[in-house]
Amino acid sequence: MTDEHTHAGRRALVTGAGQGVGRAIAHELARRGAEVVVNDLVDDRAGAVVAEIAAAGGRAVPSVFDVTDWSAVRQAAEAAGPVDILVNNAGNAGRVTSLTRGDFAPFVETAPADWESYLRVNLYGVMHTVRAFLPAMIDKSWGRVVTIISDAGRVGEPTMAAYSAAKAGAAGFSRAVAREVGRHGVTVNSVSLGTVGPEEPSDEYLKDPGLAQSISRYVIRRIGRPGEVAALVSFLSGPEAGWVTGQTYPINGGYSFSF
Numbered sequence: 001m002t003d004e005h006t007h008a009g010r011r012a013l014v015t016g017a018g019q020g021v022g023r024a025i026a027h028e029l030a031r032r033g034a035e036v037v038v039n040d041l042v043d044d045r046a047g048a049v050v051a052e053i054a055a056a057g058g059r060a061v062p063s064v065f066d067v068t069d070w071s072a073v074r075q076a077a078e079a080a081g082p083v084d085i086l087v088n089n090a091g092n093a094g095r096v097t098s099l100t101r102g103d104f105a106p107f108v109e110t111a112p113a114d115w116e117s118y119l120r121v122n123l124y125g126v127m128h129t130v131r132a133f134l135p136a137m138i139d140k141s142w143g144r145v146v147t148i149i150s151d152a153g154r155v156g157e158p159t160m161a162a163y164s165a166a167k168a169g170a171a172g173f174s175r176a177v178a179r180e181v182g183r184h185g186v187t188v189n190s191v192s193l194g195t196v197g198p199e200e201p202s203d204e205y206l207k208d209p210g211l212a213q214s215i216s217r218y219v220i221r222r223i224g225r226p227g228e229v230a231a232l233v234s235f236l237s238g239p240e241a242g243w244v245t246g247q248t249y250p251i252n253g254g255y256s257f258s259f
């Protein structure tokens with residue numbers, strides 16, 4: 001075991017790990033010695049990440065289910081068995097494609113049907129997995145739950161009210177659960193992201209005029225990289241973060257500051 005293998009002997013579930021931030025988190029936890037259960041809605045994506053981790057010398061298994069479906073989550077928990085680390089990463093609008101411009105609208109132009117997908121994945125999805133996987137952590141007197149939220153949920157984001165509400169809800173839920181389970185050695189934290197792009201953005205991605213406008217709101221004038229988020233999640237889910245719970249950690253290039 002090298003010093004890097006801080007997560008050896010642990011099993012981790014990362015939801016929505018078939019691409020983007022979740023994929024980077026799955027890789028980092030595996031690199032640190034955890035066996036990773038790679039969840040996604042899309043079979044091929046989960047399978048590809050499992051193969052990448054195996055090719056890098058790590059251990060991973062796929063687990064394809066929809067976090068918004070309580071009965072599917074319960075079945076997946078039974079099939080996967082206990083995990084020590086749960087990373088709630090599946091989010092956005094809870095579908096196979098990321099958010100697009102058409103997803104953004106002033107709140108007064110939206111209807112309840114438009115809010116549902118955000119609440120289902122970003123709040124209920126988190127509650128489902130925590131409900132299914134937390135009992136085994138309590139039994140073991142050790143566990144780490146890390147939920148990926150957004151600065152939209154901390155400071156509010158115009159045209160993303162339902163998403164902001166759902167992410168803020170997930171952080172509030174995490175604080176309440178943190179109070180319930182700290183005495184069992186289980187920590188529960190949230191990580192709040194600013195805009196995170198690909199690890200190596202293409203020229204086409206960087207040329208998007210909307211991106212330049214977005215970057216101007218960041219103290220550090222670039223978007224984030226999935227690997228940077230993975231490093232923070234890895235710390236919070238590791239052995240050295242046992243006295244950190246109930247917190248929300250921004251990783252946002254200075255988009256917003258907190259005391």
Ligand SMILES: NC(=O)c1ccc[n+]([C@@H]2O[C@H](COP(=O)([O-])OP(=O)(O)OC[C@H]3O[C@@H](n4cnc5c(N)ncnc54)[C@H](O)[C@@H]3O)[C@@H](O)[C@H]2O)c1
Pocket residue numbers: 015016017018019020021022039040041042045065066067068088089090091092093094095096097098099121125148149150151193194195196197
């Ligand atoms: N990328 C950003 O700029 C950014 C900013 C703030 C917060 N976030 C949050 O970070 C997390 C990851 O974002 P990303 O941009 O890497 O996501 P992404 O959209 O690129 O990938 C998400 C993955 O999750 C899967 N997924 C979606 N719904 C699912 C469900 N119901 N059950 C299981 N899997 C599901 C998708 O198939 C996809 O592979 C999300 O929670 C998102 O809200 C992202």
